Amino acid sequence: MQTDLLQEARRQAEICNACRYCEGYCSVFPALHAERAFSDGDLTQLANLCHNCRGCYYACQYTAPHEFDLNLPQALANVRQDSWEELAFPKAAGKAFQKNGLLIALATAIGFALLFWAAKALASQGGEGFYAVLSHNAMVAIFLPAFLFPLLSIGVSLRRYWHRVEARPLKLAHLVQAVREAANMKNLKGGHGDGCNFEDEDRFTHARRAVHQAVMYGFLLCFASTSVATVMHYALNMPAPYGLFSLPKLLGLTGGLLLVVGCFEMVRLKLRSERKLGASGAFGGEIAFVGLLGFVGLSGLVLYAMGQTAAMPSLLAIHLGAVLAFFLLMPFTKMAHGFYRLAALAADAQRKG
Numbered sequence: 001m002q003t004d005l006l007q008e009a010r011r012q013a014e015i016c017n018a019c020r021y022c023e024g025y026c027s028v029f030p031a032l033h034a035e036r037a038f039s040d041g042d043l044t045q046l047a048n049l050c051h052n053c054r055g056c057y058y059a060c061q062y063t064a065p066h067e068f069d070l071n072l073p074q075a076l077a078n079v080r081q082d083s084w085e086e087l088a089f090p091k092a093a094g095k096a097f098q099k100n101g102l103l104i105a106l107a108t109a110i111g112f113a114l115l116f117w118a119a120k121a122l123a124s125q126g127g128e129g130f131y132a133v134l135s136h137n138a139m140v141a142i143f144l145p146a147f148l149f150p151l152l153s154i155g156v157s158l159r160r161y162w163h164r165v166e167a168r169p170l171k172l173a174h175l176v177q178a179v180r181e182a183a184n185m186k187n188l189k190g191g192h193g194d195g196c197n198f199e200d201e202d203r204f205t206h207a208r209r210a211v212h213q214a215v216m217y218g219f220l221l222c223f224a225s226t227s228v229a230t231v232m233h234y235a236l237n238m239p240a241p242y243g244l245f246s247l248p249k250l251l252g253l254t255g256g257l258l259l260v261v262g263c264f265e266m267v268r269l270k271l272r273s274e275r276k277l278g279a280s281g282a283f284g285g286e287i288a289f290v291g292l293l294g295f296v297g298l299s300g301l302v303l304y305a306m307g308q309t310a311a312m313p314s315l316l317a318i319h320l321g322a323v324l325a326f327f328l329l330m331p332f333t334k335m336a337h338g339f340y341r342l343a344a345l346a347a348d349a350q351r352k353g
């Protein structure tokens with residue numbers, strides 16, 4: 001990892017450890033105050049516990065022009081971003097995509113092109129609905145590896161993370177606690193429960209927590225929709241297409257709407273926030289990733305709405321192309337932060353005993 005970023009985070013963590021003003025702000029400070037010296041692993045763990053709410057920056061009496069020049073949200077964001085690049089598997093992909101919005105857009109365009117090619121070259125013989133454009137077998141051949149690869153990649157990265165932060169073997173109780181905290185996003189409420197001032201220095205709101213929940217639950221509902229459809233296809237011999245009031249459609253519609261609204265609001269909040277408090281140079285990559293995720297939801301909804309028209313084959317290729325790019329990029333874009341954060345919460349639960 002980059003030693004200058006670690007050194008700067010260490011300098012600031014040592015000042016915070018002496019100051020202790022922000023004790024109750026978030027889970028970073030109790031973990032920070034438990035240490036006397038900060039190893040690279042400690043700083044990686046603190047960085048991944050931080051969710052960049054910026055509350056400590058706006059409360060701090062030692063920010064510039066004070067000579068201490070405290071900017072803990074950015075110091076931790078830089079270490080966090082660097083850890084995602086370093087721990088990625090393969091590492092070169094993490095370094096290439098994490099901060100590069102242009103490459104993310106290019107990968108998405110390649111996804112579109114690949115699906116248009118597949119629809120033409122692997123045209124279905126006699127399938128129904130979407131399977132008339134691309135056979136079920138062709139879809140499985142494309143998407144099964146695209147689904148398994150990110151799982152493998154993220155699994156390797158989390159294992160590396162666990163070693164980096166020198167955590168002990170994982171216990172189920174710590175994992176359950178981490179999942180519970182991630183599910184209700186408790187830390188995004190701020191230490192006082194009034195939310196955070198991410199988008200506005202003087203105003204605490206729950207907006208960032210709400211949009212994170214919309215995106216996370218929207219994504220999970222879309223995933224549940226695909227999973228239910230898979231069970232219906234293979235276990236119940238009920239192949240697609242499904243009606244509007246079927247479970248896969250209801251889950252997918254609700255999830256798609258949450259995803260689109262959540263991503264739109266997420267971009268709006270990011271555009272209003274102070275960039276100097278986030279990771280240096282990562283803004284383009286973050287916006288491109290949220291844009292891609294929102295586009296996956298939007299293109300899915302448009303496909304639902306226009307699935308019976310002549311535009312369906314093109315819309316299907318565009319939607320599946322975006323989904324393909326999203327899955328393959330998952331370990332190397334901002335999406336990875338959800339997995340690292342879960343690991344950091346589990347390691348923190350272990351620390352607390």
Ligand code: SF4
Pocket residue numbers: 015016017019020021022023056057059060061062070072
């Ligand atoms: S961020 Fe500033 S006020 Fe908060 S603990 Fe650190 S030095 Fe103290």
Ligand code: SF4
Pocket residue numbers: 025026027028029049050051052053054055056057072073076
């Ligand atoms: S930015 Fe928020 S989450 Fe991060 S250390 Fe400061 S108060 Fe904690």
